[in-house]
Amino acid sequence: MNNMYASLRRFFLLDPDVTFLNHGSFGATPHPVFEKYQEWQRLLEKEPVEFLGRRASEFLAQARQSIAPELGCKPDDFTFVTNATTGMNVVIHSLPLTSDDEVLTTNHEYGAVDKTWQFYSRQKGFKIVRARFSLPIDSQEKWLEELWRHVTPKTRVISLSHITSPTALIFPVEKVTERAKQEGILTIIDGAHAPGQIPLNLEKLDPDFYTGNFHKWVCAPKGAGFLYVRSEYHSMIQPLVVSWGYDNPSSQRSTFLDYTEWWGTRDISAFLSVPEAYHFLKVHHWDEVRQQCHQLLKDTCKELQTYLGAEPVATDPDIWNAQMLSLKIPNLHPKDIPEVSRKLWETYRIEVPLIEWEGSSLIRISLQAYNRWEDIKKLENALQNLLSSSSMQGE
The missing domain is CATH 3.90.1150.10 (Aspartate Aminotransferase, domain 1)
Structure with a gap:
């Protein structure tokens, strides 16, 4: 070491x-990644209208194309967000939950995500159920059994961290997504700490929704994250910020990308620097x-x-x-x-x-x-x- x-x-x-x-x-x-980040920022400032008004979608598409193999998914199945909390907000905001539904999560989740679930629970009336596990945690099979004890006929969503924030545990989410699919339950995975720390193949993991950060363990600049959505649920995603991508009849893309890519003027340099961060990891x-x-x-x-x-x-x-x-x-x-x-x-x-x-x-x-x-x-x-x-x- x-x-x-x-x-x-x-x-x-x-x-x-x-x-x-x-x-x-x-x-x-x-610093090599930070320097690439500053290069993008300087290019933006050299001609802001050219960069943001005419070429931003092109730049973002190129970045997604480069990053997709690292995530194990198709380039059009994920979008850039500033952080995993934002990604979770987009998904939770979009879910058609009612007072007849339950959301199963755990007591190991990130506080901001807990608050997001609380906020929408009060608005829509669904119930939040939090699973607790016997400590110290030993067997993945026992962990899964303890989680599934809280599943009821009303469970519509299971929301879990891939790697938990307070307790730093890698949850066996692949076992959850497999079983949830058999029972018709949506899975939302908060992967804030996963990319760059553990191998990630989203098509193999097969969640319905997955959000993560690049600025943590991939070592990208601050404010670089992503939201992955299975193609069959693209149309479920609603805009968290309504902007020019909404109701765009000339678009050749899914509404998922239209609704999430352009939220008004913002510096996308951190997003565009993520390929350089992955390159740094490979080289070293x-x-x-x-x-x-x-x-x-x-x-x-x-x-x-x-x-x-x-x-x-x-x-x-x-x-x-x-x-x-x-x-x-x-x-x-x-x-x-x-x-x-x-x-x-x-x-x-x-x-x-x-x-x-x-x-x-x-x-x-x-x-x-x-x-x-x-x-x-x-x-x-x-x-x-x-x-x-x-x-x-x-x-």
Whole structure:
């Protein structure tokens, strides 16, 4: 890992004085990709009307054509969105749900998506059902059984993360999509953390709707995400922002692309830079990078279990984790999270999220090519000092 760190850390623009263990929040972009992003921005500013008014659709189509093999889908089955939350909003906004329907999700979902479901539930009257799982999670089969206990004749939609945000778990969504199709239930997958962290083949995974981010683990510029919709559901998608693509009789495309591509004036440079981000990953053998990050993650799990008494949310990181890991910290009370977070940043310059989840205190560690074992030891020492202080013990 140290050899990898030495060769790849130099590409990232991160502050060298910060121990950055939070790639999962917003990602980090290497300078060759960032330079391509700025090239697109300069081209836009050189002639804005030519760029946006006459060539934007052409540029976006070329980018989709380049990216489609990375996602394992057809170019016209996905559109660019600024982030996965926006993609989820587009889908949830479009669903024809009523007060007779139920939506099944879990208690591991991203907070903004939970709020989106709450918002539309209050508007349309459908019921939200949240599955909870026995911890630590061990068997995928047991996980699926516990999820399916909440399926009823009223279940119309199952909405899951591919990799969860608070608990950093890889859910076996392919098992869910297969079973859901047999029972006529729509599947919506929030893949915010999946592209670039785990292999992705949407046609094989076969969800009805899937949204993800490029700016996290693909390392594209901020504000680059996508929404995939199975072709048979293109006509279901309604515009979240009504603009020129609506009711366009001269269009030769599906309404899905017309409704989602043009939302008024916006900088699409981040979208157009995604092919360069995938190129960077290929050139630098990212499959090996991911494997080394995963090994460092397993070593981190053992280290923090041994010296902090931390408890993993799932039993086997080879099954449930890739480059992210969440651990319970038993001797950190949730009320002390803000103070410990502040001191980790202000005193130790460590960027890592502490999360209150289900009454427990979690630490979520995200590892990328620029991380090394010294980063983990610095975190461990900082936490030992903070958790042993009298203020954290309630004295």
